[in-house]
Amino acid sequence: MxxxxxxxxxxxxxxxxxxxxxxxxxxxHVNLWQQVDKRISEYVSRWLNITEDQARLIQKDYYQRFGTTMRGMMTLHGVRADDYLAYVHQIDHSPxxxxxxxxxxxxxxxxxxxxxxxxxxxxxxxxxxxxxxxxxxxxxxxxxxxxxxxxxxxxxxxxxxxxxxxxxxxxxxxxxxxxxxxxxxxxxxxxxxxxxxxxxxxxxxxxxxxxxxxxxxxxxxxxxxxxxxxxxxxxx
Missing domain, CATH: 3.40.50.1000 (HAD superfamily/HAD-like)
Structure with missing residues:
Protein backbone atom coordinates (compact mmCIF):
# COMPACT_ATOMS: atom_id res chain seq x y z
CA MET A 1 0.00 0.00 0.00
CA HIS A 29 10.22 21.28 -23.86
CA VAL A 30 13.46 23.10 -24.71
CA ASN A 31 14.92 19.58 -24.60
CA LEU A 32 18.40 20.98 -24.01
CA TRP A 33 19.23 17.91 -21.98
CA GLN A 34 18.75 15.81 -25.11
CA GLN A 35 21.96 17.29 -26.48
CA VAL A 36 23.79 16.25 -23.33
CA ASP A 37 22.10 12.85 -23.51
CA LYS A 38 23.42 12.30 -27.04
CA ARG A 39 26.92 13.39 -26.05
CA ILE A 40 26.83 10.88 -23.20
CA SER A 41 25.93 8.09 -25.62
CA GLU A 42 28.82 9.12 -27.88
CA TYR A 43 31.24 9.15 -24.95
CA VAL A 44 30.19 5.72 -23.70
CA SER A 45 30.35 4.33 -27.24
CA ARG A 46 33.89 5.59 -27.80
CA TRP A 47 35.20 4.66 -24.38
CA LEU A 48 33.86 1.10 -24.49
CA ASN A 49 34.33 0.69 -28.27
CA ILE A 50 30.73 -0.35 -28.83
CA THR A 51 27.89 0.88 -31.05
CA GLU A 52 25.84 3.87 -29.94
CA ASP A 53 22.77 1.63 -29.63
CA GLN A 54 24.67 -0.61 -27.22
CA ALA A 55 26.05 2.44 -25.43
CA ARG A 56 22.59 3.86 -24.93
CA LEU A 57 21.42 0.75 -23.10
CA ILE A 58 24.43 0.92 -20.79
CA GLN A 59 23.96 4.67 -20.34
CA LYS A 60 20.36 4.34 -19.18
CA ASP A 61 21.19 1.38 -16.94
CA TYR A 62 23.96 3.32 -15.19
CA TYR A 63 21.78 6.42 -14.92
CA GLN A 64 19.16 4.54 -12.93
CA ARG A 65 21.61 2.43 -10.90
CA PHE A 66 24.21 5.07 -10.04
CA GLY A 67 22.31 8.37 -10.27
CA THR A 68 24.36 9.49 -13.29
CA THR A 69 25.94 7.64 -16.19
CA MET A 70 29.23 9.29 -15.22
CA ARG A 71 29.22 7.64 -11.80
CA GLY A 72 28.69 4.23 -13.40
CA MET A 73 31.46 4.84 -15.94
CA MET A 74 33.83 5.97 -13.18
CA THR A 75 33.00 3.07 -10.90
CA LEU A 76 33.08 0.30 -13.48
CA HIS A 77 35.36 1.59 -16.23
CA GLY A 78 37.80 4.06 -14.71
CA VAL A 79 36.55 7.17 -16.49
CA ARG A 80 37.95 10.55 -15.34
CA ALA A 81 35.26 12.98 -14.27
CA ASP A 82 36.93 16.05 -15.77
CA ASP A 83 37.20 14.46 -19.21
CA TYR A 84 33.63 13.19 -19.10
CA LEU A 85 32.09 16.48 -17.98
CA ALA A 86 34.04 18.52 -20.51
CA TYR A 87 32.85 16.28 -23.35
CA VAL A 88 29.17 15.87 -22.50
CA HIS A 89 28.58 19.57 -21.81
CA GLN A 90 29.88 20.73 -25.19
CA ILE A 91 26.40 21.61 -26.41
CA ASP A 92 24.51 24.44 -28.08
CA HIS A 93 22.87 26.56 -25.38
CA SER A 94 21.19 28.89 -27.89
CA PRO A 95 17.71 27.31 -27.53
Missing amino acids: PSPKHPPRSFDHVDTWVFDLDNTLYPH LEPNPAMGAAIRKLPGRKLILTNGSVDHVEKVLERLALRGHFDGVFDIIAAELEPKPAAQTYERFLTLHDVDPTKAAMFEDLARNLLIPHQLGMTTVLVVPDGTKDVIREDWELEGRDAAHVDHVTDDLTGFLETLAQPNS
Whole structure:
Protein backbone atom coordinates (compact mmCIF):
# COMPACT_ATOMS: atom_id res chain seq x y z
CA MET A 1 0.00 0.00 0.00
CA PRO A 2 1.37 3.47 -0.81
CA SER A 3 2.17 5.79 2.08
CA PRO A 4 -0.66 8.18 2.93
CA LYS A 5 -0.11 11.72 1.69
CA HIS A 6 0.13 14.30 4.46
CA PRO A 7 -0.92 17.93 3.98
CA PRO A 8 1.74 19.70 1.90
CA ARG A 9 4.34 21.75 3.72
CA SER A 10 4.08 25.51 3.36
CA PHE A 11 6.66 28.18 2.48
CA ASP A 12 6.07 30.79 5.16
CA HIS A 13 9.06 29.55 7.19
CA VAL A 14 11.47 29.17 4.25
CA ASP A 15 14.69 31.20 4.24
CA THR A 16 16.68 29.14 1.72
CA TRP A 17 15.47 28.31 -1.79
CA VAL A 18 17.24 25.43 -3.52
CA PHE A 19 16.91 24.84 -7.25
CA ASP A 20 17.95 22.05 -9.55
CA LEU A 21 19.17 23.35 -12.92
CA ASP A 22 18.35 21.24 -15.98
CA ASN A 23 14.63 20.94 -16.82
CA THR A 24 13.87 23.00 -13.72
CA LEU A 25 15.11 26.55 -14.28
CA TYR A 26 14.30 26.22 -17.96
CA PRO A 27 11.29 24.46 -19.55
CA HIS A 28 11.35 20.75 -20.27
CA HIS A 29 10.22 21.28 -23.86
CA VAL A 30 13.46 23.10 -24.71
CA ASN A 31 14.92 19.58 -24.60
CA LEU A 32 18.40 20.98 -24.01
CA TRP A 33 19.23 17.91 -21.98
CA GLN A 34 18.75 15.81 -25.11
CA GLN A 35 21.96 17.29 -26.48
CA VAL A 36 23.79 16.25 -23.33
CA ASP A 37 22.10 12.85 -23.51
CA LYS A 38 23.42 12.30 -27.04
CA ARG A 39 26.92 13.39 -26.05
CA ILE A 40 26.83 10.88 -23.20
CA SER A 41 25.93 8.09 -25.62
CA GLU A 42 28.82 9.12 -27.88
CA TYR A 43 31.24 9.15 -24.95
CA VAL A 44 30.19 5.72 -23.70
CA SER A 45 30.35 4.33 -27.24
CA ARG A 46 33.89 5.59 -27.80
CA TRP A 47 35.20 4.66 -24.38
CA LEU A 48 33.86 1.10 -24.49
CA ASN A 49 34.33 0.69 -28.27
CA ILE A 50 30.73 -0.35 -28.83
CA THR A 51 27.89 0.88 -31.05
CA GLU A 52 25.84 3.87 -29.94
CA ASP A 53 22.77 1.63 -29.63
CA GLN A 54 24.67 -0.61 -27.22
CA ALA A 55 26.05 2.44 -25.43
CA ARG A 56 22.59 3.86 -24.93
CA LEU A 57 21.42 0.75 -23.10
CA ILE A 58 24.43 0.92 -20.79
CA GLN A 59 23.96 4.67 -20.34
CA LYS A 60 20.36 4.34 -19.18
CA ASP A 61 21.19 1.38 -16.94
CA TYR A 62 23.96 3.32 -15.19
CA TYR A 63 21.78 6.42 -14.92
CA GLN A 64 19.16 4.54 -12.93
CA ARG A 65 21.61 2.43 -10.90
CA PHE A 66 24.21 5.07 -10.04
CA GLY A 67 22.31 8.37 -10.27
CA THR A 68 24.36 9.49 -13.29
CA THR A 69 25.94 7.64 -16.19
CA MET A 70 29.23 9.29 -15.22
CA ARG A 71 29.22 7.64 -11.80
CA GLY A 72 28.69 4.23 -13.40
CA MET A 73 31.46 4.84 -15.94
CA MET A 74 33.83 5.97 -13.18
CA THR A 75 33.00 3.07 -10.90
CA LEU A 76 33.08 0.30 -13.48
CA HIS A 77 35.36 1.59 -16.23
CA GLY A 78 37.80 4.06 -14.71
CA VAL A 79 36.55 7.17 -16.49
CA ARG A 80 37.95 10.55 -15.34
CA ALA A 81 35.26 12.98 -14.27
CA ASP A 82 36.93 16.05 -15.77
CA ASP A 83 37.20 14.46 -19.21
CA TYR A 84 33.63 13.19 -19.10
CA LEU A 85 32.09 16.48 -17.98
CA ALA A 86 34.04 18.52 -20.51
CA TYR A 87 32.85 16.28 -23.35
CA VAL A 88 29.17 15.87 -22.50
CA HIS A 89 28.58 19.57 -21.81
CA GLN A 90 29.88 20.73 -25.19
CA ILE A 91 26.40 21.61 -26.41
CA ASP A 92 24.51 24.44 -28.08
CA HIS A 93 22.87 26.56 -25.38
CA SER A 94 21.19 28.89 -27.89
CA PRO A 95 17.71 27.31 -27.53
CA LEU A 96 17.57 28.93 -24.07
CA GLU A 97 16.04 32.39 -23.96
CA PRO A 98 16.19 35.11 -21.28
CA ASN A 99 13.50 34.82 -18.64
CA PRO A 100 13.25 38.21 -16.91
CA ALA A 101 9.96 37.28 -15.26
CA MET A 102 11.58 34.33 -13.49
CA GLY A 103 14.51 36.52 -12.51
CA ALA A 104 12.18 39.06 -10.95
CA ALA A 105 10.30 36.36 -9.05
CA ILE A 106 13.50 34.77 -7.73
CA ARG A 107 14.81 38.17 -6.63
CA LYS A 108 11.66 38.75 -4.53
CA LEU A 109 11.96 35.48 -2.61
CA PRO A 110 13.10 36.18 0.97
CA GLY A 111 16.45 34.67 1.89
CA ARG A 112 19.17 32.83 0.01
CA LYS A 113 18.86 31.14 -3.38
CA LEU A 114 21.14 28.20 -4.20
CA ILE A 115 21.58 25.75 -7.07
CA LEU A 116 22.07 22.02 -6.41
CA THR A 117 22.87 20.14 -9.61
CA ASN A 118 24.43 16.93 -10.89
CA GLY A 119 26.01 19.02 -13.65
CA SER A 120 29.17 21.14 -13.61
CA VAL A 121 29.67 24.78 -12.60
CA ASP A 122 30.71 25.54 -16.18
CA HIS A 123 27.38 24.22 -17.47
CA VAL A 124 25.49 26.15 -14.78
CA GLU A 125 27.17 29.41 -15.75
CA LYS A 126 26.35 28.96 -19.43
CA VAL A 127 22.70 28.18 -18.68
CA LEU A 128 22.31 31.12 -16.30
CA GLU A 129 23.93 33.43 -18.84
CA ARG A 130 21.42 32.44 -21.52
CA LEU A 131 18.50 32.76 -19.10
CA ALA A 132 19.75 36.16 -17.89
CA LEU A 133 19.76 34.79 -14.35
CA ARG A 134 23.40 35.40 -13.44
CA GLY A 135 23.66 37.22 -10.14
CA HIS A 136 20.37 35.82 -8.89
CA PHE A 137 21.93 32.97 -6.88
CA ASP A 138 24.12 32.99 -3.80
CA GLY A 139 25.94 29.75 -4.55
CA VAL A 140 26.22 26.63 -6.71
CA PHE A 141 26.75 23.09 -5.46
CA ASP A 142 27.75 20.95 -8.45
CA ILE A 143 28.91 17.37 -9.01
CA ILE A 144 32.50 18.29 -8.10
CA ALA A 145 31.40 19.82 -4.79
CA ALA A 146 29.44 16.60 -4.24
CA GLU A 147 32.71 14.67 -4.57
CA LEU A 148 31.27 13.08 -7.73
CA GLU A 149 28.41 11.45 -5.80
CA PRO A 150 25.19 12.52 -7.59
CA LYS A 151 21.69 13.09 -6.35
CA PRO A 152 19.75 11.21 -5.03
CA ALA A 153 22.54 9.92 -2.76
CA ALA A 154 21.83 10.94 0.84
CA GLN A 155 25.44 11.98 1.49
CA THR A 156 25.25 14.49 -1.35
CA TYR A 157 22.42 16.38 0.31
CA GLU A 158 24.25 16.22 3.64
CA ARG A 159 27.39 17.70 2.05
CA PHE A 160 25.32 20.43 0.45
CA LEU A 161 23.56 21.34 3.70
CA THR A 162 26.86 21.41 5.61
CA LEU A 163 28.82 23.39 3.02
CA HIS A 164 26.15 26.07 2.68
CA ASP A 165 25.00 25.98 6.30
CA VAL A 166 21.39 25.24 5.36
CA ASP A 167 18.74 24.27 7.88
CA PRO A 168 16.60 21.82 5.87
CA THR A 169 13.53 22.55 7.98
CA LYS A 170 13.70 26.14 6.71
CA ALA A 171 14.41 25.30 3.07
CA ALA A 172 12.48 24.50 -0.11
CA MET A 173 13.72 22.32 -2.97
CA PHE A 174 12.64 22.63 -6.63
CA GLU A 175 13.44 19.63 -8.83
CA ASP A 176 12.21 17.92 -12.00
CA LEU A 177 12.82 14.32 -10.82
CA ALA A 178 10.62 13.08 -8.01
CA ARG A 179 13.22 10.59 -6.82
CA ASN A 180 15.59 13.48 -6.10
CA LEU A 181 13.07 14.97 -3.67
CA LEU A 182 12.77 11.94 -1.37
CA ILE A 183 15.80 12.66 0.82
CA PRO A 184 15.17 16.43 0.95
CA HIS A 185 11.63 15.75 2.16
CA GLN A 186 12.87 13.28 4.76
CA LEU A 187 15.30 15.95 5.98
CA GLY A 188 12.41 18.38 6.44
CA MET A 189 12.48 20.46 3.26
CA THR A 190 9.37 21.66 1.48
CA THR A 191 9.48 19.97 -1.94
CA VAL A 192 8.28 21.14 -5.34
CA LEU A 193 8.22 18.91 -8.43
CA VAL A 194 8.53 20.81 -11.71
CA VAL A 195 6.75 18.88 -14.48
CA PRO A 196 6.51 19.47 -18.24
CA ASP A 197 3.93 21.81 -19.74
CA GLY A 198 1.26 19.39 -20.92
CA THR A 199 0.81 21.30 -24.18
CA LYS A 200 4.45 20.84 -25.27
CA ASP A 201 6.34 17.82 -26.58
CA VAL A 202 9.08 16.61 -24.27
CA ILE A 203 11.67 13.86 -24.69
CA ARG A 204 11.93 11.98 -21.38
CA GLU A 205 11.99 8.43 -20.12
CA ASP A 206 8.66 7.32 -18.66
CA TRP A 207 10.13 6.84 -15.18
CA GLU A 208 11.48 10.42 -15.23
CA LEU A 209 7.93 11.73 -15.48
CA GLU A 210 6.58 9.69 -12.58
CA GLY A 211 6.14 10.63 -8.95
CA ARG A 212 3.87 13.67 -8.90
CA ASP A 213 1.53 11.82 -6.52
CA ALA A 214 4.33 10.60 -4.25
CA ALA A 215 4.02 11.29 -0.53
CA HIS A 216 7.37 13.13 -0.52
CA VAL A 217 6.21 15.67 -3.13
CA ASP A 218 4.50 18.61 -1.43
CA HIS A 219 3.72 20.69 -4.53
CA VAL A 220 3.66 20.19 -8.30
CA THR A 221 3.86 22.87 -10.98
CA ASP A 222 4.21 23.01 -14.76
CA ASP A 223 4.90 26.76 -14.60
CA LEU A 224 7.82 27.52 -12.29
CA THR A 225 7.82 31.24 -13.03
CA GLY A 226 4.13 31.58 -12.18
CA PHE A 227 4.58 29.44 -9.08
CA LEU A 228 7.45 31.62 -7.84
CA GLU A 229 5.51 34.80 -8.57
CA THR A 230 2.75 33.52 -6.30
CA LEU A 231 5.25 32.73 -3.53
CA ALA A 232 6.81 36.19 -3.81
CA GLN A 233 3.46 37.87 -3.14
CA PRO A 234 2.79 39.07 0.41
CA ASN A 235 0.78 36.60 2.52
CA SER A 236 1.14 33.88 -0.12
